[in-house]
Amino acid sequence: MGKYIVLRLVQLLPVLLLASVAVWLMIYLIPGDPAIALLGPDVTPEQLARARERMGLDQPLPVQYALWLGRVVQGDLGVSYVGSVPVRTMLAQRIPVTLQLTVAALLVALAIAAPLGILAAVRPRSWAGRLVTVYNTLAMAIPTFWLGILLVLLFGLQLKWLPTSGFVPFWEDPGRAVRLLILPALTLGAYVSAVLARFTRAALLETISQDYVRTARAKGLRERSVIGVHALRNALIPVVTVVGLQFGAFMGGTVITEAIFDYPGLGRMLLQAILQRDYTVIQATMLFVVFTFVLINLLTDLLYAYLDPRIRYA
Amino acid sequence: MESSRSVPVPSAASRLSRRTVIRRALCLGGGMALGSGVLAACTPASPAAPTAAPAKPTDAPKPAAAATTPPKPAAAEQAPAAKPAATTAAAVPARRGGTLTVGLPADALTFDPFSLSFQHFPLVQNMYDTLIRYDHDLKPLPGLAESWTIAPDGQSVTLQLRKGVKFQSGRELDADAVVKNFEKAADKDRGFNMLPAVANVDGVTALDGSTARIAFKKVSPEITDVLQAMSIVDPSGMDDLKTRAAGSGPFRFVEWAPGDRIVLERNADYWNAPAPYVDRLIYKVFGDSDAMVAALQSGIIDICTSVPPKDVARLGGDFTIVRGYPGALTYELRINPTNPPFDRKEVRQAMQYAIDRQGVVDSVLFGVSQPTVQPFSQASAAHDPSIAARYPFDLNTARELLGGASGLKAEAIFNSQFPELQAIAQVLKADLAKIGFELDLVPLDATQATRRLLAGEFQITPSFSGNTQKYPTRIALNSIYRTANNPVWGDNPPKAYVDALNDANGTIDPARQKEAFAKLNAALLDESWVVNVAYRQSAFGLAKYVKGFDFTVDDMIVLENVSLDR
Amino acid sequence: MSVTAAQTPGASAVAADSRPSEPPANRGTFGRLRGQRAGMAGLTALLLLAVLALAAPIVAPRDPLAQDRADQFKAPSLANPFGTDEFGRDIFSRVVYGARLSLLTGAVAVLIAGLAGVPLGLLGGFFGGWVDALTMRVLDFLLAVPAILLAMVIIAILGPGSLNAMLAVGIVGVPAFARLTRASTLALKQRDFVLATRALGVGPFYLMFRTILPNAVNPILVQVAVTASVAMLLEAALSFLGLGTKPPDPSWGSMLNTGRSFLHQAPWYGLFPGIAITGTVLSLNVVADALQAALAGEGGTVNRTERGA
Secondary structure (H helix, E strand, O other), rough: HHHHHHHHHHHHHHHHHHHHHHHHHHHHOOOOOOOHHHHOOOOOOHHHHHHHHOOOOOOHHHHHHHHHHHHHHOHHHHOOOOOOOOHHHHHHHHHHHHHHHHHHHHHHHHHHHHHHHHHHHOOOOOOHHHHHHHHHHHHHHHHHHHHHHHHHHHHHHOOOOOOOOOOOOOOOOHHHHHHHHHHHHHHHHHHHHHHHHHHHHHHHHHHHOHHHHHHHHHOOOOOHHHHHHHHHHHHHHHHHHHHHHHHHHHHHHHHHHHHHHOOOHHHHHHHHHHHHHHHHHHHHHHHHHHHHHHHHHHHHHHHHHHOOOOOHHH | OOOOOOOOOOOHHHHHHHHHHHHHHHHHHHOOOHHHHHHHHOOOOOOOOOOOOOOOOOOOOOHHHHHHHOOOOHHHOOOOOOOOOHHHHHHHHOOOOOOEEEEEEOOOOOOOOOOHHHHHOOHHHHHHOEEEOOOOOOOOEEEOOEEEEEEOOOOOEEEEEOOEEEEOOEEEHHHHHHHHHHHHHHHHOOOHHHHOOOOEEEEEEEOOEEEEEEEOOOOOOOOHHHHHHOOOOOOHHHHHHHOOOOOOOEEEEOOOOOOOOOEEEEEEEEEOOOOOOOOOEEEOOOHHHHHHHHHHHHOOOOOEEEOHHHHHHHOOOOEEEEEOOOOEEEHHHHHEOOOOOOOHHHHHHHHHHHOOOOHHHHHHHOOOOOOOOOOOOOOOOHHHHHOOOOOOOHHHHHHHOOOOOOOEEEEEEEEEEHHHHHHHHHHHHHHHHHHOOOOOOOOOOHHHHHHHHHHHOOEEEEEEEEEEOOOOOHHHHHHOOOOOOOOOOOOOOOOHHHHHHHHHHHHOOOOHHHHHHHHHHHHHHHHEEEEEEEEEEEEEEEHHHHHHHHEEOOOOEEOOOOOOOO | OOOOOOOOOHHHHHHOOOOOOOOOOOOOOHHHOOHHHHHHHHHHHHHHHHHHHHHHHOOOOOOOOOOHHOOOOOOOOOOOOOOOOOOOOOOHHHHHHHHHHHHHHHHHHHHHHHHHHHHHHHHHHHHHHHHHHHHHHHHHHHHHHHHHHOOOOOHHOOOHHHHHHHHHHHHHHHHHHHHHHHHHHHHOOOOOHHHHHHHHOOOOHHHHHHHHHHHHHHHHHHHHHHHHHHHHHHHHHHHHHEEEOOOOOOOOOHHHHHHHHHOOOOOOOOOOHHHHHHHHHHHHHHHHHHHHHHHOOOOOOOOOOOOOO
């Protein structure tokens, strides 16, 4: 196992290096000048030249990359061109906010997916089972941005049950935080819930047909405990690892969800940064997203390998 | 766009009569008698009378002027709070204490009062003091300068500074601080929006601890505009403005959580006691105005600093809606006269006829505005009601001016950050299509739009200009009105325009100023490289228990007299 | 839909000689799809939409760009079945015309993603080596960036607009096609009928494009439906964020975006474009599922990429 981990880590390095070059380069392909973004419309050419010099924008590109990478390796992600705040501070502030949303969305997704998936596996032909299929099909097709609008319209504006925007850290005011999180978490979690429900159903169907489940049934155990104790526990392990693979969907979804609910997380920061040409913030955020994605993939692989020794030796 | 502007205001006495009329319109809501007693009730209670009046005493309002400037009902109806808050505070003893939470349309990103973007307008006046203030009639009132004397030649001003004013750091305000602030304003790296505003300042000297003299390079009719725009920063805090404020204003800086909020607390030593009234002032950062409106409705914030026009009517019942200063900005179409087909003056004038100003006001600005063919707001000395009908919406005339040429095409760029600019472009496009002129709309993000606006890389673009209520020549602070380094004209704008600006800048004689303003308007209307469309009037939404809210002529928000009457 | 039927005779002919290992039997994709009721319904809906888009000038009662500013925010009625927008334009006509853009985006994106991704996967899978390794690492990176973020960055480079949105969405789809084709190629190139063809001395390009590709077509076909669905969603999402179609051209995403800011004034504004997007994506998903079910057991599994928005 140890050797496998080392091997996987070594394989990671070129991807990460490539990612750093790509993230860095694509930012420089973007037209537009952060100096103008900083100084506003009525700037004079001299002011512009000074600012560009101060920001290091007058250096050759490879020099800019080397300088940048050197700093990134030391944990210095630079300072926002627009706000003069260290990007590390901004990330440190936004990551927990988005994490709160993604965790809530994941919980919502699991809370929806688990019963639906079980129902679909156990009673595929019942009307409830068919309803699950309809839900899955719909949830996989409905765009995040439209679902968000519909939820705002229904629960926010018509029924006035829930607030439609805002953020409170969970530990500061749990009650309010939950009320604020319900609509965005539903919006973000709906698609993943359908993916998970499908997967749960498939995994459960597979375990149900396994020998030990048949043995359990043969022992005369009640159906509920057969499914609940034996089949479900074993089916859930791959389901949980699939959650890791949905990280990309979550990250993409947060940009939209945070825009709809004016949620001050990473996604909104990134959208804002792209609109403002805030190079350092775009770079750091993209780098963070890619690194996290790669790491989560690695962890998922390792978890699989741990669960299924055949993979390690393949 | 050009919301990040410096904020000077006019000074010449000749305009005061018209402004007084407008102020009365704001105060009385139209039909009431214009007695001087009522007028007095509307006049703000000044903290202290200036010992030396900067401008000549105001003439009594002339009825004739009132007739020529009918009050705009839209502005009059909904501007109850337009009277300075001091009046309200005096009438009912204000409650003290509490926390006031205010929505901010974007994160501050800097606390330098010289670097102004639209999100700083709710902030700056509550952290910093300016040398002098203007009331809503643009009448100068003392600020950090207790009094000021303008030299008879109009080329210098001597300030007597208020004594005992302390910055947050404990440092006392003195003439040296004023000198340092003017040095900062004139510095290419640190001057930001103030840099062009102090272009005429020759030098500032400290005569003694509390007296400063500002010399100008030439006759300057806009001296009080400069003083009113000048926030004074604690010189010892000038290097840290990116992360914290260093002012002497009614509220002291406590903390800034980037992207989330800014916390201020009451300055117990404020010179304009008994203000301020609330103990704590929290600014919450929002990503869009819809979210800010929702936060007002759910009670998260007490003041929404930007209510979109579409929501003004809807919120009117449950909240106090305060209309901002009419015409703090003017929406316009900027046209590049060096680029075909707009190199022909007739084509530019055709745009004047082809833009449905009333249509824009109705369907884009939801009636929260008035159409205009001139950049100058009604309060401006250069505002001329007689030219209002110069360019009516008339597609037939527009077609004639296009000379029957078919297949005309142009590209309209705009900053997609401002949905109303896109909407104005769509209105124009639909109407131009009817007369065979094809307009291609190109949305750009803020940076690119700004770059192209500055470089003159456009044919036509909806935009807006500021400083339209100040001394009229101040519009030249907007890049499109510059006389040198102009994005479309370079250093050679139309001669009639430049002459008019120079005339207006070169005299402090009201009669000659008036003459120059008329020439200015004529040149603008004739050359038509800026087609004005409508005034922008901002709207603020207040919870009903918020009392004493006020704003400056620049739509900067003033909270020192706000109390919470829950 | 009958791409498999148009399979080159070369492969089958050679394969026929190379028993016992046969290339997968080819009973006609369409034939098997007909067994799937939901899939047929989805296909019918898509065909209807295509007809609607083509016949937009006939179907739409009004010019989608024509403003009637006095008619701002009229609720749905007989005259305006979906109501009117902030300029008094007919929302029904705009939704109908919006179908053109949406379908075109799907088609163009699939073309770009397929034309770039399939050869990449074929070459990589067939030749292997460092070129393959490098290509795959680049694709790994592209896959590591969430689709919508990748599209946003591409738009930031190219500038907003519907053509650029199509291009961005197409580029986002490349890795899925490439990996899918690569996996099929890796599996197929060890099969006896390929080895036999190679033994006949044909060149590598003949092998790749005429022997391997026709047999890898089924999973690619499913991927076409998946990519088209993701592409339409992404285009709508980009327009929703203000990075896609330029105003005043009708796009479902930008209509939703504008409608969002007028939720109080005109709640119905975003309803119909939303239904249109959901319906189209749903039809495509159902078709993709049905295709996959119909073709189950052949070639690699479909690379169901993470949905964009």
